[in-house]
Amino acid sequence: MTTTVLEAREVTQQVSSPEGTLTILDHVGFQLSAGETVAIVGASGAGKSTLLGLLAGLDVPTQGAVLLGGQSLSALDEDGRAALRADRVGFVFQSFHLVPALTALENVMLPLELRGDSAARAVAAEALARVGLAERAAHYPRQLSGGEQQRVALARAFVTRPQVLFADEPTGNLDAATGLRVVDLLFALNREAGTTLVLVTHDRTLAARCGRVLELAAGKLVADTLTAAA
Template sequence: MSIAQPVLRAEKISKQVSSPEGTLAILADVDLSIQAGETVAIIGASGAGKSTLLALLAGLDEPTDGRIWLNGAELTALDEDGRAAVRAQHVGFVFQSFHLVPSLTAIENVMLPLELAGKSGAREAASEVLERVGLMPRREHYPRQLSGGEQQRVAIARAFVTRPALLFADEPTGNLDSATGERIIELLFELNRGAQTTLVVVTHDNAIAQRCGRTIRIDAGKVAA
């Protein structure tokens, strides 16, 4: 169902960085709007600016110019602490390199965002989502004791445990073999359907992009027509 207010909106965002050769434009005048419940793939060649765009949309980085709204909050009007508060309340992440805390068990990694937010019932909620990703028997294992696919399943459980309005996935199968990657993507979309989360995935994999309801192509820092 379409709603008047998009869950994610970017208006004329640009990102420039300094380099030995001078100022480098990574993104230029990007506009986009994503409605609640959409599944959107951001695709493009390596170096096109996909991951930079995701970082800006999630409030992990600040644009040089432009404005971004996430679930009604203007990220570009907030300081780092303000953006972190918005992420903690509304956003889940799945990264290519898992980003699990090595000193925590699987269940402790999944509990972490709930505990950081001061939520009660963290262990029960983490157990429920670990059950859904098929990892309850491995809940007391540390990341080093898990395969790559198992680590990514823990990361997906951690992303969904807060019931985020938006889930950002950056090349979620990039470090996995093709068969494991296919199972991870199946799981990601299955959980997403159940949670009715808005999913934004950066990928170079056309098979993943085709599973999304819409594709945004980034070419040399701009949204391609």
């Protein structure tokens, strides 16, 4: 029996603009099961990143609901959503978002330290070794290549063993070869951890590596297909 980890119920997001109300997402609905890998694709402005933000509880929809682990995010205040994220969610960003003042190891330790994990250093060192950067633990982000920075970000995302991992264009700032290596690592880690992966991308090849593809156009979910990888 598959467990639903994440659910979007008729999610609509509207914003006010000088031209009137803009609908960014229009009644989007789907369910994701544990361990599933899903790509959200679509043209620029289709609403991919907005959907990702809503699914991760970084914002709440104007209408509809997002349920993470059965819990409606709209019913929680910002701190409540933060607490849920701390327990169940990991992130990988297009621009890495490493803290410039922290070394690679300290960046990986950050989410553990925020949770008060007393073994943060050892666990983070292990995670960094897993992405092949044990030797670069004391290096600052500015001393690392783009691929290395994204590997640090992957270690940081998986170190708390999240239930759901959100990746926003994880290869968007990388060249093709480096991007490929990073994606291989992402999927490997995902398999090991059994994490549900939600990935936003322009890249159809990358999307094809996920088991399922959700396609957005003008804020609407226009296709929900299983891939060969499923």
